[in-house]
Amino acid sequence: MVKKYTKFIFFLFLIILISSVSYAKPHKQLSDYNFFKDIKNQIPRDETVPYKIANPLFSDYSYKFRFVHMPLNTAAEYSYNNVFNFPIGTTIIKTFAYPIDERDLDKGFQLLETRLLIKNKNGWEPLSYIWNNEQTNAFLKYTGHTFNVSWISNNGQEKYVRYRAPNVNQCKTCHEINNKIQPIGPKGRNMNINFVYPSGEANQIDFWHDRKLLNNIPTPLKRNPAIWDDAKYGINERARSYLDANCAHCHQKGASASNSGFYLNIDENNSSILGIYKTPVAAGRGSGGLKYIIDPGNPADSILLYRMLSTDPGVMMPELSRNLQHEEAIPLIREWISQLK
Amino acid sequence: MKINKKIIYFMVIIFISNFSYGKIIIEPGPNAYDRIQEALILAEPYENIHLSSGYYEIEDGLSLDIDNVTLSGDGLDKTILSFKNQKSGAEGLLVTSNGVTLSDFAVEDTIGDAIVVKKANGIRFLRVRVEWTDGPKSSNGAYGLYPVESKDVLIDSCIAIGASDAGIYVGQSERIKVINSEAKFNVAGIEIENSYFAEVTNNIAHHNTGGILIFDLPNLPQQGGHDILVKNNKVLNNDTPNFAPEGNIVGKTPNGTGIMVMANEKVILEENYISGNATAGILVVSYLDEYEDDNYNPLPNKIFIRNNQLNNNGFEVDKVRAEPIALLTKNKAPEIIWDGVTSFPEWIGLSKQQRLILGPNKTKDRKTDMINLNLMTYALLPWFHKTKEDYDDYIGEGISLTEVNFKTKW
Numbered sequence: 001m002v003k004k005y006t007k008f009i010f011f012l013f014l015i016i017l018i019s020s021v022s023y024a025k026p027h028k029q030l031s032d033y034n035f036f037k038d039i040k041n042q043i044p045r046d047e048t049v050p051y052k053i054a055n056p057l058f059s060d061y062s063y064k065f066r067f068v069h070m071p072l073n074t075a076a077e078y079s080y081n082n083v084f085n086f087p088i089g090t091t092i093i094k095t096f097a098y099p100i101d102e103r104d105l106d107k108g109f110q111l112l113e114t115r116l117l118i119k120n121k122n123g124w125e126p127l128s129y130i131w132n133n134e135q136t137n138a139f140l141k142y143t144g145h146t147f148n149v150s151w152i153s154n155n156g157q158e159k160y161v162r163y164r165a166p167n168v169n170q171c172k173t174c175h176e177i178n179n180k181i182q183p184i185g186p187k188g189r190n191m192n193i194n195f196v197y198p199s200g201e202a203n204q205i206d207f208w209h210d211r212k213l214l215n216n217i218p219t220p221l222k223r224n225p226a227i228w229d230d231a232k233y234g235i236n237e238r239a240r241s242y243l244d245a246n247c248a249h250c251h252q253k254g255a256s257a258s259n260s261g262f263y264l265n266i267d268e269n270n271s272s273i274l275g276i277y278k279t280p281v282a283a284g285r286g287s288g289g290l291k292y293i294i295d296p297g298n299p300a301d302s303i304l305l306y307r308m309l310s311t312d313p314g315v316m317m318p319e320l321s322r323n324l325q326h327e328e329a330i331p332l333i334r335e336w337i338s339q340l341k
Numbered sequence: 342m343k344i345n346k347k348i349i350y351f352m353v354i355i356f357i358s359n360f361s362y363g364k365i366i367i368e369p370g371p372n373a374y375d376r377i378q379e380a381l382i383l384a385e386p387y388e389n390i391h392l393s394s395g396y397y398e399i400e401d402g403l404s405l406d407i408d409n410v411t412l413s414g415d416g417l418d419k420t421i422l423s424f425k426n427q428k429s430g431a432e433g434l435l436v437t438s439n440g441v442t443l444s445d446f447a448v449e450d451t452i453g454d455a456i457v458v459k460k461a462n463g464i465r466f467l468r469v470r471v472e473w474t475d476g477p478k479s480s481n482g483a484y485g486l487y488p489v490e491s492k493d494v495l496i497d498s499c500i501a502i503g504a505s506d507a508g509i510y511v512g513q514s515e516r517i518k519v520i521n522s523e524a525k526f527n528v529a530g531i532e533i534e535n536s537y538f539a540e541v542t543n544n545i546a547h548h549n550t551g552g553i554l555i556f557d558l559p560n561l562p563q564q565g566g567h568d569i570l571v572k573n574n575k576v577l578n579n580d581t582p583n584f585a586p587e588g589n590i591v592g593k594t595p596n597g598t599g600i601m602v603m604a605n606e607k608v609i610l611e612e613n614y615i616s617g618n619a620t621a622g623i624l625v626v627s628y629l630d631e632y633e634d635d636n637y638n639p640l641p642n643k644i645f646i647r648n649n650q651l652n653n654n655g656f657e658v659d660k661v662r663a664e665p666i667a668l669l670t671k672n673k674a675p676e677i678i679w680d681g682v683t684s685f686p687e688w689i690g691l692s693k694q695q696r697l698i699l700g701p702n703k704t705k706d707r708k709t710d711m712i713n714l715n716l717m718t719y720a721l722l723p724w725f726h727k728t729k730e731d732y733d734d735y736i737g738e739g740i741s742l743t744e745v746n747f748k749t750k751w
Contacts, residue, residue: 143378144401146428164429168382169404172437179460253562256437256459259489259513261561272560272633279630280588281558284453284483284506287588303588314453314482319431 030114030129030138035069035093040135042095042111047072049213050197051204053190054227055245057318058326059096060161061153063109067093068186070213078205078217080188081267092117092183096165101152112147113165114138117175117183124181126171143167161323170320178254192224225266229328239336240266242329246318262293275304276340286315296340305333363388369395374403381405381412392446394419402430408438409751414446417470417500424451432457432482433471439463442751449474451482455504458488463749465495473503477526479584481505485527490563492516493749500524505584506591507532508549511539513563516745519544528585529554529594530576535561538568540745545575550583551591551598552576552618557605558590558628559637567606568742571613576600578617583662595620595659595666599651604628606642607740611700613649620663621674622654625697627682640682640696645739647700651676651709665714669728675710677702681717681729688717699735711735 031039035048044050048069056064070076074087086092093116097109111131117124129138130145144167150160166173175181191204205221208214226233228242244266250257252265260281263273272278275293280286280303288306295301307317308330316322365380365388367373377397380390386409394415399422405412414420424433433451436443439462447470448455455471458464471485485501488494489512499522501508508527511517517539523546524530530546532554533539546552553576557566576599585592594601597619602608603626615622623646628639655674658667666674679697686692702709713729 142382143375146401162428164401167378167401167404169378169406169435169437170402172406173404173435176437258562259459277631277633278560279590281561281590282483282487282489282506282510282512283589285479285481285586286453286483287586289587291588312452313427313429313431314451320429323429 026118026125026127026140028140033069033091033116035067035091039137040111042097042109048093049208049211050195051186051191052193052195053185054193054224055190055241056185057246057249057321058329059321060163060324061159062096062098062112062163065095065097066185068213069093075213075215076208077215078188080218080222083183083185083187084191084214086119086183088119088121090119092186096163098149098151098163102154103152103156110149110151111135111138112149112163113145115171117181124175124183126168126175126181128165128168128171130165141165144170159324163323164321166320173256173320174249174318176256177252184249188222189224192221193227228332235332235336235339239332242332246326246329250318284314286317288315294337294340297338299334299337302337305330305337308333365390366393367391368393369397373397374399374401378403381407381410384410386410389413392420392422395421397422398426399424399433400426400428402427402432402435404435404437405441406437409440410438411442411444412446413442413444416445417447417468420446421449422446423449425449427452432487435459436461436464440749440751441465442467443469445469447472453482454484454487455482455501456486457484458491458494461488461491461494463493463747463751464488464491465751466497466499467495468498470500471502471504471508472500473505475503477503477505477528477581477584479505479586483507483589484510485524486510487512489513493747494518495520495747497521501530502526504528505586506589507554510534511536513561514539516747518542518745518747523547524549524552526581528581528583528591530579532556532591533566533569534558535564535566536569537563537566538743538745540570540572541574542570542572543574545577547575547577547579548581549579550581550585550596551594551601552579552615553600554591554594554598555600555602555605555608556590557603557638559632559634559639564637565606566604567608569605569608570742571600571608571610573612574614576613576615576618576622580617580619583659593662595624595663597621597654597657597659598624599654600624601626602641602644604639604641605644606638607742608641608644609740609742610644610646611648615649615654615676616652618654619657620655620659620666621678622651622676623649623678625677625679627680629680629682640684642694642696643698643740644696645698645700646677647702647739649702650704651702652705665716665719669714669719670712675712675730676704677709677711679711679713681713681715683717688721695737697735698737698739699732700739708732 071089077085095114100107114129116127131138145165147163226237243264248265310316389411392414432454433448436458442465444467473481483506485504485508494517496519504527507529508524509531512534525548530549534556599615599618599622601624660667719726
């Protein structure tokens with residue numbers, strides 16, 4: 001009886017054995033990926049390309065070092081409004097750090113965490129590596145980590161923050177749209193700016209294209225929307241760029257705050273959906289006793305500004321990755337709401 | 342091929358162990374957040390994460406994103422997750438996966454909402470307690486049990502206490518059962534908002550500001566709430582003054598509201614025991630705030646009310662939040678109140694809709710009374726305004742609802 005099924009059972013066993021081994025397990029240490037020539041100073045190898053984005057998310061004044069690593073001889077597809085379509089095997093790398101003294105960056109940085117988004121057959125997988133105290137390497141951690149950080153800011157002030165590296169699920173809160181995890185930053189309208197490479201300064205999109213990392217770029221390149229802190233643009237454009245970068249990853253259709261019906265993506269034009277004279281739905285005490293998300297002309301009566309000002313986790317927006325006020329953005333949003341009619 | 346019997350047994354054991362669903366047991370102690378969160382992230386589908394009885398102090402928001410996981414405790418008074426010192430995270434526990442069961446534990450004193458479930462196909466709350474332990478305060482979190490944009494929602498034998506918005510809140514969802522549960526000292530006890538096909542049965546809603554609210558609001562991705570059954574609930578002594586932070590829609594709930602239906606279609610309220618609610622036993626209203634949304638219908642329609650026991654409601658109408666009722670009723674408001682707002686063609690008599698349908702209802706020692714406040718006329722032709730109080734004018738043929746059948750198999 002047993003003999004009769006021997007082959008079958010053996011075969012099954014093999015399948016199970018193979019299938020349980022073939023799960024690609026992420027590396028335990030950041031250094032195992034070999035992205036960097038000098039991991040401590042965040043100097044990438046030639047195949048790992050550094051970049052920055054025009055309108056980044058505010059994360060408690062942390063500095064972010066961004067890189068992308070694509071498999072050899074592959075390229076991403078350009079898109080203006082959406083994230084580039086990266087080939088399978090791409091890793092997007094982002095290290096969060098605080099300068100020791102912002103007035104003199106040569107004094108170095110305290111590295112906190114390095115987040116990876118790895119694109120495999122099933123989509124993007126988020127991972128977070130936490131730096132050790134010796135600053136020699138970072139280690140995979142699923143549950144996030146709390147750092148108490150202090151640094152000296154631009155104006156010589158000593159600043160302090162309880163910095164919270166998110167857990168893997170929290171990554172999805174911001175990165176998931178229509179049940180798919182997506183990068184947020186590298187889209188055409190965020191990438192059309194210059195970067196200082198070791199070989200000299202160049203436009204990022206041209207640079208990627210010249211190195212055959214990016215296909216189908218338009219000529220000439222389409223203009224960027226406003227850069228939020230660049231005074232040469234108008235207040236409305238700057239505010240909309242800021243809100244797009246800091247809110248719209250959740251506040252858009254299909255994203256985690258979709259149930260609010262309050263969307264701030266840069267291409268939204270319906271004034272109710274943008275929050276103008278819109279009453280809150282499930283804000284709870286996040287409403288601050290105010291009637292409208294945006295009360296045009298009255299920033300002090302607008303929930304949007306109230307929640308930007310707050311640092312109470314039950315009130316503040318964004319919900320994650322912020323513990324401090326963004327002091328430079330608050331006047332912009334205040335002025336924008338004052339100008340609205 | 343010759344293989345030893347022992348090797349075959351070994352293989353069979355490996356085979357079985359690969360498919361048997363594990364149970365992970367967590368004990369109270371230091372680093373509770375890390376240990377629970379790690380289990381929630383590394384869980385396999387169909388696994389059970391069990392929290393042994395005890396007190397867990399959690400400083401950050403927990404979250405679960407693996408399908409078909411069960412998170413259980415030893416009882417809603419035994420396994421307690423306390424968020425008293427919560428430092429980050431907008432809620433206590435966030436679930437974003439399908440087919441999850443939460444059972445037999447309590448979540449206390451979260452800084453924001455207690456348990457949020459988003460976009461789940463299938464979510465069960467069994468014998469779960471959510472509570473703000475300092476009693477009703479506007480600094481309490483907004484929602485207790487808060488499934489939203491979900492399908493197949495079961496809330497059975499749960500308790501919600503002290504929420505500054507709604508204790509049990511189901512929003513923009515479909516196929517819902519809220520049964521055998523208790524809500525007290527919340528602004529809204531149980532609220533079903535912008536949802537389709539819900540049964541709210543055998544619950545107790547007492548000492549809230551409003552007991553059971555069935556709402557539909559504009560400018561939301563899902564609206565047009567319909568097919569809601571509210572049956573056999575006890576809605577008693579909802580006497581907590583409204584403590585919602587201003588600006589929220591529930592902040593408008595009058596003190597002492599029993600059951601309130603706003604702008605829904607096809608709702609049956611039957612066999613409820615409604616007593617001791619100062620403003621109204623049953624209140625049927627339209628959405629009267631300004632809004633900009635062409636797809637939204639602000640009027641209630643086909644609200645069928647029968648076989649309820651209504652005693653001693655409307656004895657002290659909230660003059661601020663229910664000003665028209667206070668103005669248009671004398672010493673005591675009737676047990677059933679409708680604002681009487683209709684479409685314009687109905688108002689001038691060109692069309693007819695059965696917005697409010699009454700069956701027989703019972704009141705101790707007298708006939709159940711009702712009032713149509715006729716607010717349309719009050720606003721447009723105040724000189725001709727009269728309320729309508731003839732119960733028999735609203736007696737009509739009832740409606741029937743489709744039974745809620747879950748598609749999820751837990």
